[in-house]
Amino acid sequence: MRLLPDQDQTAYARTVRGILADASPPKVARAWAAGDHAPGRALWRSLAATGLPALAVPEEHGGVGWYPAELAAAFVEIGHAGAPGPLVETVAVAAALPGTPAWSEELLTGERLATVTDPAARGYAVDAHAADAAYVLTHETGAVPARGDGAPGPGSRGPAAGAGPSALFTAASRGAPLPSVDPTRHLIRCAPGEAVPGDTGRLRALATLLTAAQLLGAGQALLAGSVEYAGARHQFGRAIGSFQAVKHQLADAAVALEFAVPLLRGAALAVRGDAAADPRDLPAAKAACARAAHRAARTALQVHGALGYTDEYDLTLLLRKAHALRTAWGTEAACRAAVLADRLLPG
């Protein structure tokens, strides 16, 4: 038993962290938000050059195999930095497409960004306006539920929601980009076109895992930024971080984040398919990472005071990303239902 990263995994995470740090991620994120995708694409190409998407692709298709733990570690860093773009979706699509006519090795080089709808997202794909390829993932019926059509809503537990197979289609049309609470994200309504025989189980599992990882990283960065601010900001003649009322909020955020870490590792083993892993660790990790990031975001806003409510303060980019990702690829309710139904995938 070794539920700790090994030397290679630690070194790889450090490499990814270094590339991100050199790229000034808040600037890249703000450019992306303003419609300039070039710096974000350049950053993704740098990350892809480390072999990042290849960690989701078998060797016979130009990848290096199936390494969810390494991918999760990389996406904790991506979440920490707040790198923009449909990166989770690109890697999840890269995991699903090998061996199908839709496969493109440019997904490995970082030249190609892809996006795909979360089947619970009523046909909205993130950043389809910036992606080279867009896909629609549906539950087995193939129908894309429209708003108000009686499809399962958040928190509902359909008889087999999430349990059955899903179907993947190319996006036949893309609607207008709608802004997200996270200014770096846009949601675009996509209609299903041609069916694509991809590995949808792998796609969904990886998207859930990497979204959880991103949430954990964003939460950790929000806590670190808040601790730094609380140590520097003085009121009543002392650092506000010396007040228990502030300290205890930060300590509670630290507890939530710290105990999400081992769940994320367990989830990576479950997605990898380890016999000794527990499939419930995936929805458990998504729920715990979302909860911890949400706690960290609330605390960050409160500790920063009005500054934490501004658009211009860089840390609030993560605050807003944490909010957007909380429901993506498995709401907390869907994750809890999956835990109780002994399932890997949140419905």
Add this chain to the structure above:
Amino acid sequence: MDVDLTPAEEAFRAEARAWLTAHVPAEPLPSLETAEGFAAHRAWERLLYDGGWSVVSWPRAFGGREASLTEWLLFEEEYYAAGAPGRVSQNGINLLAPTLFAHGTTEQLARVLPAMASGETIWAQAWSEPEAGSDLASLRARAEHTDRDGGGWLLSGQKTWSSRAAFADRAFGLFRTDPEAERHRGLSYLMFPLDAEGVTVRPLGRLDGKPAFAEIFLDRVFVPDADVIGEAQAGWRAAMSTAGNERGLTLRSPGRFTAAAARLRGLWREYADPADTARAGQVADVWIKARAYQLAGYAAASAPEDPKAAIPSSLNKLFWSELDIELHDAALDLLGPGTAEITEGLEESAWLDGWTFAQAGPVYAGTNEIQRDIVAERVLGLPRGR
């Protein structure tokens, strides 16, 4: 990364499970916070000891089987999954023994540990005083050196909130041995008998009235030099060097929570309205947290010599103490009106006993306010101050 067990670990788990299946009493023992229950739990400790299961991680010389941290975690999972009795000897095993292993003499280890492991001697802790709770370093109970009987100490003062002291045999705690020194200095870590001349124990009822703790009044109680742990006047360091044991994994093992979460799921299947997603959410959250604690234990066991592998003990204590309350609140919610408030006489009453026990979690072993201060200052690096 992996969570695979070695064949030896699998065999260890199977052996523990087989023994527990054969020996765990079919009927729950009476509460260990009663005289009758205390005696029954002491007898259970003896049975555990004879089977070699009372202190699995200890050296063989003292009754253990030198289990690794991973094996200890597996044993605890099996122990609580089997519904085995609570450990009446836990103050000794989890709090005193680690300090003895770190600071005790060979003579002390040989004299104290086997009797602790077999339940022959049950230990109470004696940290708090009426004026020294969270601010433990302000304690006033004193020990004065004497040449009587070859040299020793005369203990005077008052200790309080001493868990198990109502029925225990001996206690351990800190005493001021240098009256000129202040705060953390001039304290000594001493072991003392609870039946000696000069000791008065006044049991205190916890919320349900059971005497789970006690006040201890000491009037020139003699303790030989051999019962000082570590160096005299250096007791604070000895006590704090193992305080993490009380707050970390060992006092409230992950297995205790994974077993309780599994029982809660059973209760949910039996009692819940399937349409009640709010209750389902509570149950799932408890399972998720218990699982997080279990995996955090596996991470710590992956590199037992690396302190960075383990979650800091103050974070741990916050996590399990809050989880214990959440878990029992969820169970009582499921049991519903009537059943949820009946303290004795039903099989389900065990949940209320657990709830009562859980209420104390955020208070003992350093209040959760103190733990949050420690997390903020020592883990996050925030400035000192309250």
